[in-house]
Amino acid sequence: MPPFRVLYLDMNSFFASVEQHLDPALRGRPVAITAVDSDAGACVAASYEAKAYGVKTGTRVADARRMCPGIVFRPSRHRLYVRFNLAIADVLDRHAELTHIRSVDEFQLALSGDAQSLDGAAELVARLKATVAAEVGPCLRFSAGLGPNHLLAKIAGKLEKPNGFQWLSVENMPDRIAHLALDDLPGISRAMKDRLMRAGVYDVPQLCQLDPRHARLIWRSVEGERFVRMLQGMDIPLTATQRGGFGNSKILSPEYRDPRRAYMVGRWLVEKATARLRRDGRVAGRFSLTVSMLAGSVWSRGVSCFPTQDSAFFLRLHRALWKALWRNGRPGQVIAVGVQLGDVSLLAERQGDLLKPLGPSEKTRGEQVSAAVDQINARFGDGAIRYGINAPHPGFFERG
Structure with missing residues (x-):
């Protein structure tokens, strides 16, 4: 069996588990975390006791109350969850090489020595589970995935929940x-x-x-x-220069679920994503929009383009895709909106365009304007200058 190089840890129902750890009265009871304290709001996380009744991310509070009598709701506490994330990271780093904190509830470790064997990795996982329980809290459990690279390790980590341990390699794939x-x-x-x-x-x-x-x-x-x-099992490391895309997604609170308001949130997400794209000195050759409906359907489309970092250009693509969504009639209530800038490469490596004309790695006029807007916002605060009307929707429940 080839050596295992990566261990991926996925915390189980992390937000709800933190709340159960801090309040022993919640242990063993169904718990849901909400972004908005209202029956019209949605659950953004749920304990396994709640998941057993069908409550999951995106379930409306009113529906969760009906599906799971006795469910307890707690408001999201982002800073608290980050503190527990850092406490867990400290434990992991003392017992193995913590290479990446992938999100607030996912961690990636590099393996060496005996831990590269299946038995050695199993011993390491058992030790980590025991130490996290002892030093951080017994309610904080995770599922572990083992693989020859980060992708297979992450997939393996999703195979057995909660508190599982699975492995993937050429021996058992596909x-x-x-x-x-x-x-x-x-x-x-x-x-x-x-x-x-x-x-x-x-x-x-x-x-x-x-x-x-x-x-x-x-x-x-x-x-x-x-x-x-x-x-297929090859060990291809993650590198900072091979980022696949920049994006943001947002679970919408009730007042933003009208499609016209959701569209304005999408504009705000485009501005955030393109600003990050420029900070990294990159351009994107593809724009994608995903709109998730409260009724359960999902609409997703993408369009390729000349590699750019011009916010105004991507906002025009965003508008065009929303028009395509509306073409068959007004969409229903929207639960989430996501934008993604893909086919990313370095601006310094972009080829010129004789028809514009544009020299290699030279910025277009729109990109120069976008860079000027970044400078003003950096000095006077985010949103000092916007590209027209948008709807900022700050809060924890976003990715990007």
Whole structure:
């Protein structure tokens, strides 16, 4: 069996578990975390006791109350969860090499020595579980995934919840994950799933057996080749210069769920994502919009473009995609909005365009304006200058 190099830890019902740890009266009871203290609000996290009744992220508070009599609601406390995240990270780093804090509830560790074997890794996981329980809290449990690279380790970490431990390698792939849908895999959006299916890739075994060069064509990026090679067990490290995209998504509070208000939140998300793109000195050649309806349906579309970092340009693409969504009639209430800037590369490596005309790595007029806006906002505060009307929706329940 090839050596295992990565251990991925996924905390189980992290927000609810923190609340149960701090209030022993909540232990063993169904708990849901909410962004808004209202029956019209939605659950953004749930304990496993609540999940057993069907309560999950996005479930309306009123529905959760009906589905799970006796459920306890607690408001989100972002700073508190971050403090527990850091406490767990400290434990992990004392027992292994903590290489990445992937999110508030996910951690990635590099393995060496005996821990690269299955038995050695199992011993390490047991030690970490015991230490986290003893030093941070017995309610704080995690599922662990083991793999030869970070992708397989992360997938393995999702296979057994709660408090599980699974591994993936060339020895048990792709059979071990053949039951998963394509978009169950991290990094496969609904739009990418549609693209794969149009290319004749209908399930996970077919994806695992895909020629990596074909994957590059489907993704329209080297990231497709990297993704398939990792599924096939190759150790391809994460590097800062190979970021796949910049994006933000937001679970909307009730007052923002009208589609017109959700559209304005989307404009704000575009401004945030493009500002981050420029801070990293990058350009994006694809823009995608995802709109999730309260009724359960999801609409997602993307469009390719000349690589740019111009906020006004991406806002025009954002508007065009919303128009496409409205084409068949006014959408219903919106529960979440997400924007994604993909096909990312360095501005310094962008080729020129004779038709504009534009020299290699030279900024367009729109990009120069965007950079000036960044400078003013850095001096006078975010939002001092905006690209027209938007609807800021600050809060913890966003990604990006």
